Amino acid sequence: ETGVTQTPRHLVMGMTNKKSLKCEQHLGHNAMYWYKQSAKKPLELMFVYNFKEQTENNSVPSRFSPECPNSSHLFLHLHTLQPEDSALYLCASSQGTGDTDTQYFGPGTRLTVL
């Protein structure tokens, strides 16, 4: 247990569906992240929030829409996804966004797009 939880753990959706991924951290951290992890590829940073403000958006398609209502919760809203979006989506949190701020990860949501 890292103090970061994600739901659901598994999700299968069609290309026309709308779904949301949820992340919650119980560590009192101020920064939260969404990553995409595809098989045998490096983690890809998608979004960064620091004190509820989005600070990074790494050229992510608009079919992915993040929401951070407070420092403890982070959502990723999904709509009209493509099969190539199938991957493990990891949430992480850290105290801040500086050099010594270790990121702590949740277990991920395994997403399959049909």
Added chain:
Amino acid sequence: GQNIDQPTEMTATEGAIVQINCTYQTSGFNGLFWYQQHAGEAPTFLSYNVLDGLEEKGRFSSFLSRSKGYSYLLLKELQMKDSASYLCAVMDSNYQLIWGAGTKLIIKP
């Protein structure tokens, strides 16, 4: 561009020692992290190096040479539970983590 290289897969024997290498080319350097990730689980933090040299933490040690753009993770007295992927990540000048693809370590009895 930015690049982190580490071997795709390694195999070692229970009780032995294994060294996982990581080389990097990044725009700036603000530290190097090693994470362990068991299949289907979250990556978990192992070590952080920002100065040259060896950091030891129990059975695991991590080494950094900034001039060579090189790090390694040393695992001693290998146990079956050490079978996992090991991820190397460098924090660049924008304080973003640049990740390697990970090294899958297989431990055999």
